[in-house]
Amino acid sequence: METYAIVSDELVLPSGIDGFGYLIIEDGKFGGVTIDRPEGMRIVDRRGCWVAPGLVDTHIHGFAGCDVMDCNPDSIHTITRELAKRGTTSWLATTLTAGIEKTGQACASVADAVAAQQEDPEFVGARTQGIFLEGPFFTEEHKGAQDPRYLTDPRMEVLEGWQEQARGLIRKTALAPEREGAIEYVAAASAAGYTVAIGHSSATYGEAAAAVLAGARVVVHTFNGMADMAHREPGIVGCAMTSQGIYSELICDGKHVDPVVCEVLVRSKGWEHVALITDCLSCGGLPDGNYFIGELPIELRGGSAYLKEGGNFAGSTLTLVEGVRNMASWGIVTAEQAIRMATEVPARSCGIDDRCGQILPGRDADLVVLDQGLNLVETYVGGRRVEV
Secondary structure, X not given: OXXXXXXXXXXXXXXXXXXXXXXXXXXXXXXXXXXOOOOOOXXXXXXXXXXXXXXXXXXXXXXXXXXXXXXXXXXXXXXXXXXXXXXXXXXXXXXXXXXXXXXXXXXHHHHHHHHHHHHOOOOOOOEEEEEEEEEEEOOOOOOOOOOHHHOOOOOHHHHHHHHHHOOOOEEEEEEOOOOOOHHHHHHHHHHOOOEEEEOOEOOOHHHHHHHHHHOOOEEOOOOOOEOOOOOOOXXXXXXXXXXXXXXXXXXXXXXXXXXXXXXXXXXXXXXXXXXXXXXXXXXXXXXXEXXXXXXXXXXXXXXXXXXOOOOOEEEEOOOHHHHHHHHHHOOOOOHHHHHHHOOHHHHHHOOOOOOOOOOOOOOEOOEEEEOOOOOEEEEEEXXXXXXX
16 A cells, blocks of 8 residues: 655644644554655645544444444445545444344344455445444433333343354443443443443432442433433433543534533533534434334434434434534534544543544554534545545
């Protein structure tokens, strides 16, 4: 593969904005950064733009009419290709609450897709860094768009069965802390190396805090799928805002969470522990109309998805680059911080920061170029420019 350099005056590096520099790409990997023009190689001039790590979405169900729960490797191929065109270069394939057998089939299909992509040197798409099991260990009161027919108590033997079908790809598992056996599950799953998340829950502050003490480290789409914080019962929200060592997912489309509330969370926790996510559904990138989330009918209107029965939010059609732009344009964080909240923070929250989320020598050269308005200019995966 070609060795070349990208020159920018706003390189987002782990040590902070590095200002002007040449980022060297060697055989699809990040090389070093130098302020001197490298000799004998092609120069890609992106001065006036941000050059940053590729975006990392750790909670996303699908895109472009395809869903992880299709249980079809071709759907995973489509999702990864389309995400890369929109700046997301790493993702966790996220399931929905379903029966044990179907969840296993979904896990197996992700593993099949990953294997096929790794064997195809011409494939260009977002890297599937693992699987996030969003369900089925939730409470009915705050089920959101999770199918209540399949809600159940958490069991490690079930998780281990899914992990076998996933060929080790499951990275994150979510549950409601008040379910029977939940704290034991959190402790066992954490000890086994899984990232445990809490959400879709009616838990009290005490129940949520017990889960954190047992090893839970992520709050699922904070504020959504949980009781509101009250002055006499702070609940999961209060736990999220006062437990500084854990990470809070945040859907920042301006609809799921008001921008003022987004700012409250960031002020409480610090941007370093708020991970931007999309929770995007299969109808992402599609026009308004009628679709499904799992087996539940939804309506997409005005860019937002609603359950046909009850009218609750079903998820978003947000892209991660839009979330970055929103957080900066709302004045909540700087542009650099917003970029980091969609790259290194989510990667760190799920323990995949050893492979994505930062520009470091030797890592896959997955990056984005953004203009000064944080609009996507282009994406590179493994040093190759993604064709739109």
